Structures are given as C-alpha cells and as structure tokens.
Amino acid sequence: MRRAPAILVLEDGRSFRGEAYGSVGETVGEAVFSTGMTGYQETLTDPSYHRQIVAMTSPHIGNTGVNTEDNESSRIWVAGFVVREPSVVASNWRSERSLEDELAAEGIVGICGIDTRALTRHLRERGAMRAGISSRTTDVPALLERVLASPSMSGANLVDEVTTPVAYTVEPEGPARFTVAAIDLGIKRNTPRRMAERGIRTHVLPASSTVDDILGVGPDAVFLSNGPGDPATADHQVAVTRELLARRVPLFGICFGNQVLGRALGLSTYKLKYGHRGINQPVRDNETGRVEVTAHNHGFAIDAPVEGRFDTEFGPAEVSHVCLNDDVVEGLRCLDVPAFSVQYHPEAAAGPHDADYLFDRLTELMGANSNA
C-alpha cells in the first residue's frame, strides 16, 4: 500500500516523519501514550480521550480489526492516532472491518511508521504536550505554528461536548433490584452493562442535570462517570455532588467522577506529568492490601495524603487506592457519608477484570443504605 508522507510535530519543536494512516488530513490535540498491548478499539471510542492524540506503545496495531460490539460509544473520540506498524491483515473471528478503514470512515487522521518508542520516551521526559499530525503538508514550522495556536488540556472544559443530550435507561435482564442515576460526563457502554449484570437499572443523565433531575429518577445511588478534559472546570458537577453528599445519597465515581468527588470534598486536582494510560497499571487497595492490575486513562489526579485519614466538610475520608508505580491517589472513601470513588476504570473495557468488585461494593452500599 502506497501511503502519503505525514508529519507529527510536538509543541516543543520535536518532529517525526512517517506516513499517513487512517484519514488524510490534519489534526491537533494533546499527545499522550497508551501502554495497552490490546484494546485499541475501546481506547479509540472512550470519550475520555476527546481532544487527545494517542500513541500506542505496542508496535503492531490493528491485528484483530474492529467490531461493532466492542465500541464504547457511538463514535471514535481521539483527535489523532499514532502507531508504529499497522497490521496489514485483520484476523479475528469477531472482526468486521479493518482498523484503518474504520479510522478513515470516521475521519480520524493518524500517522504510522514513526519511532513510537522515541516519542514515548520524549513525552515521559518532557510531559504530555500539544501536538499536530498532518498528511496534507510536510512543512514542520507551519504545523508547529498551528499546534502553538491550539488550546491546551489544562483548563479544557470538554464534558458538555461528549455527554448525552437526552436521558436514557439501561435495564437489567431480570427484575431491577436497584436504580442508579449515572451522570454522563463521557460514560462508556460497559459501565451500565456491569451494573445490569448485578440487577441494576441505570438512568444515564446529561452532565448538566440538576439535583432535582437526578433525584427525580428515584435513584438508590448516583454514579459519576469518567470523562475528558480538566476536572478543575467541572464546577456544576462539583456543586451537585456537594448537595448529594449533604443529603447522604450513596455515590460512586470513577476517573473524572473520582476527581469530581475529590473536589466536592474540598481537595484539589493537578495535572500529572504524562498521566497513566493503558490496561496494565498496578493499584493497591489500602483496605485489603490486595494489588489489582487495572485499566487507566487519566492525565489529572487528586492531591491528598496517600496514608491516613483527612477531614472534610462531610466527615472523615481516606485515600482508598494508590498507584504502585508512582504513589498517585487512585481512590477515595468517605467514612461518614456513603461515597467512594476510584481514579481508574473498573468497567474493564478493555482491561483486566480485577476491579470488578467495586460494582459489588456499590451494590452492597445501596443494600446497606436501603436497610438503614
């Protein structure tokens, strides 16, 4: 296959020459890397990656093609895609199309044939940064100018760009034991599925929902989803969460939802140097001491003491989970109000299922609360 030349330019001036992959065109976004050996389809369709150019550290991508069932939302959200070597065949019994055809059909601009290891090392040393890919021009200074004019991820308010415009409901197969109101900040399809497996009916609500909208569906608990952008901008969701905490409504948050809960408790968030992305991140559950291998995709984190308890307006709380690679806060638990959260993706799509127990903790919390 003959490919057009393409360039990748980072905001600090470093550039890579490769070949066009997916749609021919030009794109800008935050360059990040994912260490997942598999799961590219779930990564591409996870709304948390909105406005990010994702480089896969695994050198051979596309081997298993794509299928409709594994999509985590209705479209591909990444701003651009970087791979070392695209697979020339898509070989899997579930494959319906090749990855490159899918990228082209969705207008996703990518680049292949570059040294993704050098790119990853650069991002690890210098930090995640703005970047551009073009297969329309090979003029590096011209693309650099457009990269420098593009918005940064710090301060980006992206939740309203990905949330559902209207509420919808996901029913369990049998009778519903519990009802959850899930605030869609960029939710993935596997989250309501994991809840449905446990007999939970999930009402997925727009990010702009008010406390009345949320309590109006009669939830046994409220779920705060994952999502793109800077959690420091989620003021509306933080205010709603504070109100729910004050009313002692059971709460479970993941990823962006963990950051929202943290802010509602009075903690602040900060930007990690290059973030955690992939399906092979080790986390310790402080309560049990058990180490789980988990799926991550975050560029921001909660600032809190990793050991011991701290006081909040809603009573004492503690850091429940810690990343073993770098001691980043990976979970919070309130000790007085029924609320907990993790910074990673227990819905495990793609990813190991080690963190599945968190959905059982949610069910237990709702059970205990209804008996109270």
Ligand SMILES: NC(=O)CC[C@H](N)C(=O)O
């Ligand atoms: N997966 C997520 O929810 C990511 C949360 C947030 N956008 C971050 O990068 O930290």
